[in-house]
Amino acid sequence: MSIFLDKNSKVIVQGITGREGGFHTQRMLAYGTKIVGGVTPGKGGTRIESGQPVFDTVKDAVEATGATHSIIFVPPFAGADALWEAHDAGIKLAVCITEGIPAHDMLRVVNTTAGMRIIGGNCPGIISPGKSLVGIMPAHVFKEGNVGMISRSGTLTYEIVDGLTRAGFGQSTCVGIGGDPIIGTTFVDCLRAFAGDPETTAIVVAGEIGGSDEEDAAAFIKDHIADKPVVAFIGGRSAPEGKRLGHAGAIISGNTGTPESKVKAFGAAGVPVADRPSEIPRLLAERLKLVPA
Amino acid sequence: MKLMEYQGKELFRRVGIPTPNGVFATTADDVRTYIAAHPGSWVLKSQVLMGGRGKAGGIKFADDAQQGETLARELIGKTLKSVQNPAGEQVKSLLVEEKVDIASEAYVSIAIDRAARKPVVLVTAQGGMDVEEVAEHDPDAIKKYWIDPASVYTLFMDYGANLVEINPLVLTKDGRVIASDAKVDLDDNGLYKHPDIAAWNKAAPADEDQAAAVAIGLGMSNYAKLDGTIGVIANGAGLGMGTMDAIRNAGGAAANFLDIGGGAQAELVKKSYNLVTSDPKVKAMFINIFGGITRGDQVAKGIVEALAGDDVRKVPLVVRLTGTNAEEGRAILDRAGFVPVETMDEGAARAVALANGSN
Numbered sequence: 001m002s003i004f005l006d007k008n009s010k011v012i013v014q015g016i017t018g019r020e021g022g023f024h025t026q027r028m029l030a031y032g033t034k035i036v037g038g039v040t041p042g043k044g045g046t047r048i049e050s051g052q053p054v055f056d057t058v059k060d061a062v063e064a065t066g067a068t069h070s071i072i073f074v075p076p077f078a079g080a081d082a083l084w085e086a087h088d089a090g091i092k093l094a095v096c097i098t099e100g101i102p103a104h105d106m107l108r109v110v111n112t113t114a115g116m117r118i119i120g121g122n123c124p125g126i127i128s129p130g131k132s133l134v135g136i137m138p139a140h141v142f143k144e145g146n147v148g149m150i151s152r153s154g155t156l157t158y159e160i161v162d163g164l165t166r167a168g169f170g171q172s173t174c175v176g177i178g179g180d181p182i183i184g185t186t187f188v189d190c191l192r193a194f195a196g197d198p199e200t201t202a203i204v205v206a207g208e209i210g211g212s213d214e215e216d217a218a219a220f221i222k223d224h225i226a227d228k229p230v231v232a233f234i235g236g237r238s239a240p241e242g243k244r245l246g247h248a249g250a251i252i253s254g255n256t257g258t259p260e261s262k263v264k265a266f267g268a269a270g271v272p273v274a275d276r277p278s279e280i281p282r283l284l285a286e287r288l289k290l291v292p293a
Numbered sequence: 294m295k296l297m298e299y300q301g302k303e304l305f306r307r308v309g310i311p312t313p314n315g316v317f318a319t320t321a322d323d324v325r326t327y328i329a330a331h332p333g334s335w336v337l338k339s340q341v342l343m344g345g346r347g348k349a350g351g352i353k354f355a356d357d358a359q360q361g362e363t364l365a366r367e368l369i370g371k372t373l374k375s376v377q378n379p380a381g382e383q384v385k386s387l388l389v390e391e392k393v394d395i396a397s398e399a400y401v402s403i404a405i406d407r408a409a410r411k412p413v414v415l416v417t418a419q420g421g422m423d424v425e426e427v428a429e430h431d432p433d434a435i436k437k438y439w440i441d442p443a444s445v446y447t448l449f450m451d452y453g454a455n456l457v458e459i460n461p462l463v464l465t466k467d468g469r470v471i472a473s474d475a476k477v478d479l480d481d482n483g484l485y486k487h488p489d490i491a492a493w494n495k496a497a498p499a500d501e502d503q504a505a506a507v508a509i510g511l512g513m514s515n516y517a518k519l520d521g522t523i524g525v526i527a528n529g530a531g532l533g534m535g536t537m538d539a540i541r542n543a544g545g546a547a548a549n550f551l552d553i554g555g556g557a558q559a560e561l562v563k564k565s566y567n568l569v570t571s572d573p574k575v576k577a578m579f580i581n582i583f584g585g586i587t588r589g590d591q592v593a594k595g596i597v598e599a600l601a602g603d604d605v606r607k608v609p610l611v612v613r614l615t616g617t618n619a620e621e622g623r624a625i626l627d628r629a630g631f632v633p634v635e636t637m638d639e640g641a642a643r644a645v646a647l648a649n650g651s652n
Contacts (some may be wrong), residue, residue, distance in 0.1 A: 081625030082556060100512075103405055110410050124585070136555075137587045138585045138617055153531020154555070155583045159617060159637065161585070179406050181455075199326055208534060211407045222592075236534035238541040239550070244514040246530025246552035248482060249407070276542055277535060278638055 002128035003148070003193040003200070004093055004117065004174040005069060011134055012067040012091075013038040014074060014082050016054060020097070021073035022166065024136050028071075036065035045171045046146050053247035058089035069258040071125065071134050076100035080109050087113040096120035096184070103248070105170055106182035118184025122247070124154035124176035135176065145170015148194040150187055152179050152183070153215070156235055160277045166168050167281030170202040179247025181210075187217035195225050202229045202284055205271075209236035210250045212255040218265035229287030231280055232266045232273045250271055270278070294494055297500070299388045301475030304490075306506025309441070309447045310459070311471045314392030323366035324389055329358035335391040337361065339368050342500075345375030349471040351384065354392060361389070362413035373619070374489040374569025375561045381518075381555045393471065398461035401442070402476075403449045406458075409531035412449060414442065453483030481513050509564040515554060516568065520646045524578035524594075524608065528553050528587040536581045539637050548575045555586040570606040577648035579640050589614045589622030591623045597629045609647035623645070 010122055011028070016038020027034050029050060037053045042075035043054030055061040058070065070091045074082045079101035086094045092115075099122040110118065118128055125135015130144035141158050143165040151157040157176055164171065176191050187205060194200045203225070207214035214234065221230050237259040238249060244251040251259050263273050272287070274280045296304070302312040317340075318324045327334055339351035351373045355361035365387060374381040399418050406413040449457045452634065458476035484491040486618065487571055494503075506516035515530075523540050525547045527533040537547040549572065553565055569575060582592050596612065599605060612633045614622045634640040 078484065089505055100482045101454050101456065102486070103480045104450065104483060107405065107410060107412070136586060141616070151531070153534075155527070155529025155585060156531030156535050156581045159532060162615070166443060181405060182410055204597065206531070208531060213408070216408060235538065236532050238537045238547065239534060240519060243517045243519075243550070245517060245550045246512070246515050246533055248480075248514065250530055250534065276539060276638060279637065 001133060003109045003190070003285065004089055004119070004173065004175065004256070005128055005132050005198050006135055007032070008034065009069045009132055010034050010036045010056070010065060010067040011069040011132075012036060012061045012065065014028070014058065014072045014086065016048060017043055019071055022048065024071075024073065025052070026134075027139070028133050033132045034068050037061050037209050044229060044253050046095065058085045058091065061091045062091065062222070069095070069134055071095045071097065073097050074129070080105035081238065083109045083113060083118060088239055089115045091116055092183075093117045094149065095123070096178075097125060097127045097136060101180070103180070106180065110182060110184055117189075119175060119181060120178040120180075123178030123183070124157065126175045128173045129171050135175070138176070141165060142174065143170040145209075146199060146201040148190075148200040148203045149174040149206070150203070151176050152191040152208050152249070153235060156208075156277070157207055158210050159234065160204060161233045161279055163278055163281055164204070164284070167285070169202075169281060169284060172197060179208075179249055181249040187213050189218045191217060191225060195228070200228065202231075202288060203228060204280060204284065205232045207232065207234050208247070208263060209234070209239050209245075209249050209252050209255065209259055209262075210247070212256065213287055214262040214271060215265040218262075218269040218271060220268035221271055229284065229290065230271045231283045231287060232271050233277060233280060234262050234273060251291040294480055294484060295342050295500075296475075296477040296479065296493075297342065297386075298338065298475045299386070300493055301477035302322040302388075302472065304448055304452060304477060305472050305475055308444045308451070309450070310444050312475070312539060313390040313393055313471050313473065315388055317386065318389055319369070319386045321362045321369060323388065323453060324365040325358045325362035327389055328355060328361040332365045333356070334619040335361060336387040336390045336392050337368060339371075340386045340388055341382045341384060341492065343373065343375055343378035343382045345502055346373060349375040374604055382509065393463060393469075394466035395421065395473075396464045396466045398473075400458075400460045401445055401462050402456065402458040402460070403454075404458075407643050409526060410497045412446075414446070416442070418642055423504070447592035448477075452487060454478060454481045455480050455565050467524055486525060492568075505568055509568055510561055511552075511565070511630075512554065515552045517550045518572060519547050519549050522574055522576040523644050524548050524572070524575040526551045526565050526569060526578070527581045528555065528557060528578075528583065528585075529634050530579065532581060532583055536579060536637065536641070539641035540579065540645060543638070543641040545641070545648055548572055553587070557591065557595075559591050562592050563599035566599040568603065570608055575608055577644045578611070579644035580610070580612045581637055582612075582614050582615030584614070584619055584622075586617075588617050589619040589624060591618075593622035595626035596631075597625060600629070611640045611644045611647065613637055
């Protein structure tokens with residue numbers, strides 16, 4: 001098993017004929033993802049070079065292909081509409097790659113799309129190694145296995161996963177939840193799913209400064225995850241207050257979003273926080289030994 | 294985009310929130326002329342984004358035109374320093390406002406609550422204070438609505454704000470309710486919906502780092518100057534922050550945060566190198582790339598091109614290149630005489646040693 005998707009998940013690409021959408025469609029197909037079609041308004045009835053049909057609307061695409069998953073590559077101003085269209089067409093999980101969607105647009109979207117899981121925006125997507133990739137991650141660093149990974153960052157995920165893979169820890173599913181202040185799926189949502197996934201035996205949470213998602217994650221781990229070791233990392237521990245660093249959500253505002261608060265929260269939940277990504281495999285190995293076989 | 298007080302008040306007036314009478318001034322002559330034409334007691338408020346402005350001496354009181362001019366000369370050009378902002382911020386303009394007789398003060402704000410994913414409104418009768426302290430010590434001190442709360446909400450929603458704060462909202466002795474201060478932070482991602490306000494930032498960028506980033510084609514928050522000596526270029530915000538942290542773990546300090554984003558081409562890498570080294574504090578540079586969408590060969594090409602220019606400030610350079618097209622990239626660096634390091638920890642340690650003057 002894996003969380004949120006499996007090898008049979010049928011996926012459409014919103015923005016399939018765009019530069020990014022087209023490029024990543026081919027990479028996902030090469031990985032084995034079941035891309036059953038795509039959407040570009042005005043290009044319905046055509047096919048992309050590799051043969052997948054293009055539809056004018058998500059509704060047409062879902063009716064014709066039975067797709068349950070969507071990955072969105074549209075410009076920021078169209079992000080909210082793309083998510084609403086996916087929701088109204090019955091999509092169950094939408095991965096929103098788009099960076100730069102206004103926070104107020106996302107506020108309205110997350111409060112009006114019950115029944116559809118949104119990953120992102122401003123995220124690298126989701127991968128279940130060996131099964132399916134619905135995202136833009138470089139697939140070669142991932143390996144099939146039992147570690148669940150959740151991260152607010154893209155490249156930091158690759159850095160950490162590369163270390164895990166080299167140390168022999170494959171991954172069940174890796175979710176990049178996105179670096180924006182308002183996102184569809186939080187650490188807690190992913191932790192809840194990993195807790196119920198028998199294939200996931202350990203979890204890595206890679207957070208960063210800003211917001212309180214890490215504190216919420218720590219509280220959830222303390223109360224609900226006893227049988228799966230968790231190791232955490234916090235990016236931006238050397239960052240000053242008040243500077244927004246790359247991600248719209250990565251900012252320490254007064255007493256909110258500080259690394260100290262996050263490290264403390266994980267500590268209280270018995271979760272070790274690695275000082276550097278390269279320490280994560282060792283901490284994971286130590287924790288796994290603590291769990292009775 | 295954080296707005297200056299005078300800009301926030303401009304938005305207040307647009308939605309019908311009363312503000313004190315006054316004028317925006319950039320020279321001492323303007324201040325003298327205005328007070329001469331409007332005799333009375335005036336407050337000169339330095340227009341800066343930093344907190345702790347009053348304690349830093351950024352607010353002065355003038356009773357006539359001559360005093361106003363003298364104080365304005367003192368303030369304009371002065372660098373204010375506070376606990377919140379030890380590096381300081383230079384005063385470039387003033388807001389001259391009527392001195393109001395305050396009967397009582399309140400606090401009103403509306404912000405995005407990230408965890409609840411909803412707007413959150415705070416109102417307390419104990420204005421003028423640190424609202425976090427009030428919330429902690431006297432959580433029941435939340436009372437009346439003195440202005441139409443819908444006007445604050447309208448501003449928050451219509452302009453896509455991260456925060457609208459009025460602290461204090463004052464009741465004057467002559468019975469008026471006015472916003473005495475304005476703190477407004479608009480979402481950068483939503484600015485395209487308000488070109489007139491985006492133009493304020495273009496005309497006079499409040500944040501020099503943001504202006505420098507946009508000038509070379511980076512996102513507004515992809516570059517931030519810090520206090521250390523080691524320049525940082527990374528792809529992705531998370532890896533950028535991770536690289537800063539790795540440098541600190543190795544005993545050094547980053548001179549900046551710079552995220553070249555995804556899929557950067559050689560030209561952007563070159564411009565980023567020049568931006569980072571334009572800071573005289575930079576004594577060594579660490580370029581840390583984990584290729585995903587970004588291709589290692591493009592980054593390597595950018596590095597080699599950047600260093601080929603005669604007008605380039607050359608600092609000791611450490612490169613870590615892995616992921617997509619890393620082999621091709623390493624070959625390009627190799628031909629130019631660079632030896633890339635293998636890991637982030639190794640690169641950070643090497644950069645710290647180079648900045649300290651050892652090999």
